[in-house]
């Protein structure tokens with residue numbers, strides 16, 4: 001879906017998310033919503049919050065699972081992804097923090113925390129819809145270029161580029177950005193029933209073109225989306241300008 005503005009993208013992503021989640025809730029049983037952090041989904045989250053406040057959108061009964069988390073930030077650190085998603089979305093949506101899950105980046109044994117998160121996700125049932133952003137280098141979650149297309153949740157080292165990109169959340173201090181993360185693998189992400197990728201801005205144009213029209217390759221983790229039967233890619237004109 002190619003739309004004029006980021007705001008249009010936010011509305012269409014909110015439609016896709018609410019549609020998939022409400023359909024899953026109507027079928028009964030546990031419903032898992034896959035959430036992403038980063039700036040790309042923020043307008044969609046704002047739109048979901050508006051619908052919650054003004055139109056009675058009710059996501060009670062949903063379990064939310066994050067894609068990834070920094071390793072080494074103390075629990076409750078304002079930039080830990082679990083805190084970010086609570087602040088940006090789930091608290092105001094009325095979801096209990098107990099149903100908002102993320103990898104435990106503060107665990108003493110992160111390798112084990114990664115395995116446990118994968119197991120927790122599998123036990124929760126299939127992800128009805130997974131929201132995704134994409135890094136300028138094509139990363140999904142924190143699966144940097146070179147990640148196996150079949151990878152599962154695991155400990156990863158961030159590239160220097162990603163640490164620099166994310167320094168803005170740490171007072172522009174690259175040294176404060178954690179070096180390691182726990183991320184769902186590309187294989188884990190592909191297990192979701194519906195993937196919704198949102199990208200806006202010129203700086204995402206190359207990554208979007210490579211992911212959507214390039215070869216399926218670990219050099220561009222986003223290209224793994226081509227292997228999934230139900231993907232919605234939502235871009236504004238700038239991010240879609242090289243398609």
Ligand code: GLP
Pocket residue numbers: 036037038039040041067068132133134135136140141142162166
């Ligand atoms: C971050 C996150 C990703 C996100 C990406 C793009 O590092 N781990 O999940 O999609 O980078 O971020 P943004 O949406 O802010 O451009």
